[in-house]
Amino acid sequence: MGPRGAQLLAALLVLGLCALAGGEKPSPCRCSRVSTKNRKNCGFPGITSDQCFDYGCCFDSSVSGVPWCFYPLPNEESQCIMEVPARVNCGYPGISREECVSQQCCFDDLVFQVPWCFYPRPVEACHY
Numbered sequence: 558m559g560p561r562g563a564q565l566l567a568a569l570l571v572l573g574l575c576a577l578a579g580g581e582k583p584s585p586c587r588c589s590r591v592s593t594k595n596r597k598n599c600g601f602p603g604i605t606s607d608q609c610f611d612y613g614c615c616f617d618s619s620v621s622g623v624p625w626c627f628y629p630l631p632n633e634e635s636q637c638i639m640e641v642p643a644r645v646n647c648g649y650p651g652i653s654r655e656e657c658v659s660q661q662c663c664f665d666d667l668v669f670q671v672p673w674c675f676y677p678r679p680v681e682a683c684h685y
Contacts, residue, residue, distance in 0.1 A: 581613055587629035588615030592640055600626030636677035637663030648674030 599614035609616040609626035618625045630638055647662035657664040657674035666673045 582610040583613060583615055583629035588617065588627075590630055590639060590643070591615065591627060592642070593620050593623045595640060596624045596627035598624040598626065599628050600624070637665065637675075639678055641668055641671050643678075644672045644675035646672040646674070647676045648672070 599612055600609050604616075604626045606616040606618075612626070613629075614626050615629045616626050630640075647660060648657050652664075652674045654664045654666075660674070661677075662674050663677050664674050
């Protein structure tokens with residue numbers, strides 16, 4: 558599977574997880590960690606924040622020119638869920654999953670040309 562296929566698979570996974578979680582307001586952590594350029598529209602023109610939250614989506618109208626109602630990051634306990642640009646390398650090229658995990662780091666080899674072994678987000682980064 559090429560880089561485009563992996564990105565498409567990841568996007569479909571996010572959409573599927575969001576559909577399952579529909580109807581409940583996502584945590585601020587799942588919304589604030591989605592960069593504006595990666596927002597995927599979850600609403601319609603003129604949607605209100607309450608309508609958006611009813612869909613289980615995030616709402617932020619502070620930036621013009623991007624979707625205000627958008628899908629959150631997956632709801633997982635793991636601090637390894639983050640956007641690819643936020644990864645900080647914790648390994649070396651070709652590191653195995655086992656070696657990476659033994660260093661208490663996250664491993665995800667689905668996206669090419671980015672760190673596969675990376676530091677988890679601090680727990681406090683998700684608490685508001």
